[in-house]
Amino acid sequence: MGRPPADGMRLLHFPARGGNIMDQFVLQLLNGLDKGAAYALIALGLTLVFGTLGVVNFAHGALFMIGAFCAVVFSRLLQLETVTVDPEKLTPWGSPMEIRTPLVQAWLGDFGAFLVEWSVPLSILFAIPVMLFVGIAMERGLIRFFYRRTHAEQILVTFGLAIVLQEIVKANFGANPIPVATPPALSGSADVGTWIGLGSIYYPWWRLIYLGFALVVVGLVISFLRFTTYGMVVRAGMEDRQTVGFLGIDIQRRFTVVFAIAAVVAGVAGVMYTPIVPPNYNIGMDFLVLSFVVVVVGGMGSVSGAVLAGFLLGILQSFAAMNEIKNIIPGIDQVIIYLVAVVVLLTMPRGLLGRKGVMER
Amino acid sequence: MNFDKMNRRIFLRSSVLAGAGLAMPTIFTSRAWSQEFCNAPTGSSVVLGFNVPQTGPYAEEGKDQLKAYQLAVKHLNGEGDAGMLNTFKGSALKGNGILGKKVEYVTGDTQTKSDAARASATRMIERDKAIMVSGGSSSGVAVAVQSLCQDMGVIFMSGLTHSNDTTGKDKKANGFRHFFNAYMSGQAIAPVLADAYGKDRRAYHLTADYTWGWTQEESIKNATEALGWETVAAVRTPLGAADFSQYITPVLNSGADVLILNHYGNDMVNSLRQAVQFGMRDKQANGKNFEIVVPLFSELMAQGAGDAIKGIYGTANWDWQLDNDGTKAFTKSFGEEYGTPPSQAAQTGYVQALLYANACEMAGTFNPEGVVKALEGFEFDGLGNGPTLYRAADHQCFKPVLVVQGKESPRDKYDLLQVVKEVPTDVVTYDPSIFGGELGPVSSKC
Incomplete structure (x- = not known):
């Protein structure tokens, strides 16, 4: 994204003073939906795992982080270079200068350049098998040994796992955020205001795409659970695992698949988030606590509750950051989510769409 | 207590117990009393504590700073190519450790959080017997650790901290800042x-x-x-x-x-x-x-x-592409050791370690009283920033400040900034009273 010429040729104009409160409303609503989309995608997997396996998975944020790093790895693979040393030229510290030649562009020409530019959306194809593998390995290798343990023990072991995964990523990729480029065609802003007849209100294309992507993923997961036989059996297992077992169905295997699906959802959410926030090893932890609040507010084990609460809390958080609100209640933007959680739990102890019996035994 | 039942035996027993109880705190600190100052080195080595963020939002700066501290220790002990020891004007360093004692170090992770930073600095001072703590990479952390070091009687050479408060309203006699401020x-x-x-x-x-x-x-x-x-x-x-x-x-x-x-x-x-x-x-x-x-x-x-x-x-505060001898020497040492040019966080950490060691050499002691006197008003050059003064009034370094700009066409991933202007020291010098605060007395007892 280069600097445009400083000759007054810029196309977009901000209002001179004040601006329209409606513009602010639309922008903050979009910010909230966007934030809510990320919360909903992570909370969706969390609540699915809880509803099926009864496990409180604190490593779920790490799955989001691994997904984000799938995008980093994939874009690095596409930008692999051959390195030759030029003994004639020296670095400022006296070592021979390295000459780097990108391989994919050298082999595939324009198509190679296209692949590099669109590496983020393409890395979803890379992330899905990786996340399936990670999800199954995590469930079979560790989580299954903790099904019958207390929630406190589950939290301790999954939190520990999250720290280990973070440290592995930090050791390999460093602690600094790694910038991942938005495809150039989608790096600008869309005039959302014109679409809805409110004049010019610009919003980044990629954030709109993230919102659309989240809605599609949420729709696919809910459809899978509601409209397929496989999903029906999973739902039956969530209601009464023992009876489903008596019918000769290996419900455990299906729950493992659900865990893998939750991992894939978190992973692709991470992939698509990389152009918005450059990933670092801690990115999953940033979302984890908020996503747990989302799950609790939505109702433990309720998929639609997680989605509803995700969007609701995202929107509230955005509006709370408006200067007009912060001038009345300073610091409200940092506590609004927890305040809402307290109010919801006091008035609706099972959360917005919580089911009877979950976490009550 | 029922005084009716008090007799000589009970009175004596109570007095002994009360006396032992009152004396208990001093028993645990008896070693401190025997020292002239906190953590006075007794063997052939001296321990420095490097307290930097290895996790949290400033982790990358912290990691780079830690590399620089390790390089400084190497150079102080006479290993490697000596880096800026070769260009340091005003130096009393001999390349044989500090006052003939081999420099060792311990590290801590501040996590970019004040409470974690204080805990790790406390461990360095109490358990590892660090004579000086350096680090920061966040002003909140630097102010908190500086105050701790003041209380615990060791010197704090702050790392990357840019708040006016560090050498303003929160300044301490035991704390020194090389980095510039807001x-x-x-x-x-x-x-x-x-x-x-x-x-x-x-x-x-x-x-x-x-x-x-x-x-x-x-x-x-x-x-x-x-x-x-x-x-x-x-x-x-x-x-x-x-x-x-x-x-x-x-x-x-x-x-x-x-x-x-x-x-x-x-x-x-x-x-x-x-x-x-x-x-x-x-x-x-x-x-x-x-x-x-x-x-x-x-x-x-x-x-x-x-x-x-x-x-x-x-x-x-500094850029590795500056054209001076100190910068070139440090960039060469750091680049050869780690394969990348040093960041400004690295430079300030390295320089602080050298300045502390030099002050000990000048004072002829590790005693904070002497070290503070040696650093106050110390003028030096050859450490990458040009002629620099450690002002006595607030323990703030004064040197030229760089105005930089992101390059439009970088040569490589390290060539990202260009120095637009080197603003002379007199333009950025101010009256120390504008930010308030008091240095207070030097603290040297644990």
């Missing part, structure tokens, strides 16, 4: 901004909500308003927020035509990239090109921000 950034960058963007500008500040952010916001506001700029709003943002969109969108309709990001580390990387994504650098406001300014940034942050940093103005 006031200096404001004085250095404001005239450059006025030249580049004009004097009729409306600025909107987004500020990290802790001591450094507050003082930088104040300093930049004061400096730009003195030139005729108007401040539309100054909004505080939580440290470590990943998505700043809800703070950025209000800027679009505020009537501002400049966004000033008082963010550092990962926060700055995220907020700058997101501001660019919202099209701020492609737009106009009030008939002028919309501009973004990042008053403090570094090469490491520029790497994280990618293309978004191009053309952005900021200030820096």
Whole structure:
């Protein structure tokens, strides 16, 4: 994204003073939906795992982080270079200068350049098998040994796992955020205001795409659970695992698949988030606590509750950051989510769409 | 107590127990009483404590700083190519450790959190017997650890801390800062901004909500308003927020035509990239090109921000591409050791370690009383920043400040910033009383 010429040729104009409160409303609503989309995608997997396996998975944020790093790895693979040393030229510290030649562009020409530019959306194809593998390995290798343990023990072991995964990523990729480029065609802003007849209100294309992507993923997961036989059996297992077992169905295997699906959802959410926030090893932890609040507010084990609460809390958080609100209640933007959680739990102890019996035994 | 039953035996027993109880605290500190000063080295080595963020939003700066400390220890012990020991004018260092004792070090992770930093510094001082603690990479952490070191009787050589408070209202006799501060950034960058963007500008500040952010916001506001700029709003943002969109969108309709990001580390990387994504650098406001300014940034942050940093103005304490002997020597040593050029966090850490060691040599003792006297008013050169003074009144270093700009066409991933101006020391020098605070007495007892 280069600097445009400083000759007054810029196309977009901000209002001179004040601006329209409606513009602010639309922008903050979009910010909230966007934030809510990320919360909903992570909370969706969390609540699915809880509803099926009864496990409180604190490593779920790490799955989001691994997904984000799938995008980093994939874009690095596409930008692999051959390195030759030029003994004639020296670095400022006296070592021979390295000459780097990108391989994919050298082999595939324009198509190679296209692949590099669109590496983020393409890395979803890379992330899905990786996340399936990670999800199954995590469930079979560790989580299954903790099904019958207390929630406190589950939290301790999954939190520990999250720290280990973070440290592995930090050791390999460093602690600094790694910038991942938005495809150039989608790096600008869309005039959302014109679409809805409110004049010019610009919003980044990629954030709109993230919102659309989240809605599609949420729709696919809910459809899978509601409209397929496989999903029906999973739902039956969530209601009464023992009876489903008596019918000769290996419900455990299906729950493992659900865990893998939750991992894939978190992973692709991470992939698509990389152009918005450059990933670092801690990115999953940033979302984890908020996503747990989302799950609790939505109702433990309720998929639609997680989605509803995700969007609701995202929107509230955005509006709370408006200067007009912060001038009345300073610091409200940092506590609004927890305040809402307290109010919801006091008035609706099972959360917005919580089911009877979950976490009550 | 029933005094009716008191007899001589009970009275004596009670007195002995009470006496033992009162004496108990001093038994545990008896070793301290036997020392002339806290953690006086008794063997053939001396321990320094390097307390840097290895996790949290400033982790990358911390890691680079730690590498520099390790390099400094190597050079102090006479290993390697001696780096800036060769160029240090005013040096009493001999390359045989400090006062003939081999330098050893312990490290800690501040996690960019004050409580974690204090805990790790306490461990270094109490368990590892560190005679000096250095580090920071966050002003909140630096102020907290500086105060701890004052209380515990050891010297604190702060690392990357830019808040006016560190050597202002929170200054301590045992604390010394080589890095520049927010006031200096404001004085250095404001005239450059006025030249580049004009004097009729409306600025909107987004500020990290802790001591450094507050003082930088104040300093930049004061400096730009003195030139005729108007401040539309100054909004505080939580440290470590990943998505700043809800703070950025209000800027679009505020009537501002400049966004000033008082963010550092990962926060700055995220907020700058997101501001660019919202099209701020492609737009106009009030008939002028919309501009973004990042008053403090570094090469490491520029790497994280990618293309978004191009053309952005900021200030820096030091840059590896400066053309002086000290910089060249340090860049060569660091580059050969680690394969990358050093960051400004690395340079300030390295220099602080050398300056502490040199002060001990000059004083002929590790006693903080002597070390403080040696550092106060110390003038030196050859450590990368040109002629520098450690001012006695507030323990702040005074040297030229760099105004830098993100390069439009970088040669490689390390060649991201260009030095636009080296602002002379006298322009950024100020009266120490403007920030208040008292150094107080030097503390040397554990």
